[in-house]
Amino acid sequence: MKMALVSLATIFAIASFATFGYASDPSPLQDFCVAVNDTEAFVFVNGKICKNPNMVVAEDFLFRGLNKPGNTSNPLGSRVTPVTVNQLPGLNTLGISAVRIDYAPNGLNPPHTHPRATEILILLKGTLYVGFVTSNPADPALKNKLFATYLHPGDVFVFPQGLIHFQFNVGKTNAVAFAGLSSQNPGVITIANAVFGSDPPIDPAVLTKAFQVEKDVIEYLQAQFWWNID
Ligand SMILES: *[C@@H]1O[C@H](CO)[C@@H](O)[C@H](O)[C@H]1NC(C)=O
Numbered sequence: 001m002k003m004a005l006v007s008l009a010t011i012f013a014i015a016s017f018a019t020f021g022y023a024s025d026p027s028p029l030q031d032f033c034v035a036v037n038d039t040e041a042f043v044f045v046n047g048k049i050c051k052n053p054n055m056v057v058a059e060d061f062l063f064r065g066l067n068k069p070g071n072t073s074n075p076l077g078s079r080v081t082p083v084t085v086n087q088l089p090g091l092n093t094l095g096i097s098a099v100r101i102d103y104a105p106n107g108l109n110p111p112h113t114h115p116r117a118t119e120i121l122i123l124l125k126g127t128l129y130v131g132f133v134t135s136n137p138a139d140p141a142l143k144n145k146l147f148a149t150y151l152h153p154g155d156v157f158v159f160p161q162g163l164i165h166f167q168f169n170v171g172k173t174n175a176v177a178f179a180g181l182s183s184q185n186p187g188v189i190t191i192a193n194a195v196f197g198s199d200p201p202i203d204p205a206v207l208t209k210a211f212q213v214e215k216d217v218i219e220y221l222q223a224q225f226w227w228n229i230d
């Protein structure tokens with residue numbers, strides 16, 4: 001009986017661990033796997049081809065220039081400068097990446113989600129109004145709950161994986177934040193762009209019903225130019 005209970009506990013532990021592993025970036029399996037665009041290479045892990053480890057150099061793990069402000073002259077007044085595996089090949093298989101985010105006064109990083117990463121944001125300069133909304137609750141008595149606050153220099157805020165979040169510069173100066181993300185390739189879904197700016201457009205009948213507005217409101221939104229901040 002005791003044995004059976006122990007085995008059951010073990011199976012549960014293994015099952016939850018297996019689920020966790022499936023939901024995360026894969027294990028590196030080796031020290032590193034610097035991504036390289038070379039179809040002659042023979043090691044292929046995690047979607048990228050690994051550079052021959054004997055050819056790997058320090059620069060494969062280096063990205064320079066994150067001290068430079070991003071250009072915020074755009075309709076949203078913000079700019080994300082990503083340092084993912086696409087900019088820093090040494091991040092391949094390591095399950096982590098970074099961004100710099102610049103905000104002009106009134107600049108907005110609009111509601112979006114990273115399907116593959118939790119984000120931890122550190123504000124260096126300025127004042128941000130930030131928040132995220134929880135997923136559709138299993139208990140219908142609970143709302144999609146907003147967790148929002150104001151950040152000042154030195155404040156750190158975390159946006160849990162997959163949840164819709166935003167940052168808005170409510171100060172009179174430019175704001176600068178850096179963030180770490182728990183994936184080498186976090187992905188971004190900007191809500192307005194995905195819903196109203198898809199190519200080809202979603203049938204307005206779908207969005208009219210979903211957003212409970214008249215068709216001309218949807219057509220107006222679909223006719224807008226939806227700027228991608230990164
Ligand atoms: C990789 O190489 C292919 C073939 O030469 C080229 O078309 C592609 O643009 C390259 N990709 C990158 C990211 O350099």
Ligand SMILES: *[C@@H]1O[C@H](CO)[C@@H](O)[C@H](O)[C@H]1NC(C)=O
Pocket residue numbers: 071072073074
């Ligand atoms: C910033 O972007 C705007 C709009 O694309 C462009 O006109 C301007 O030259 C850019 N500024 C810098 C410093 O690159």
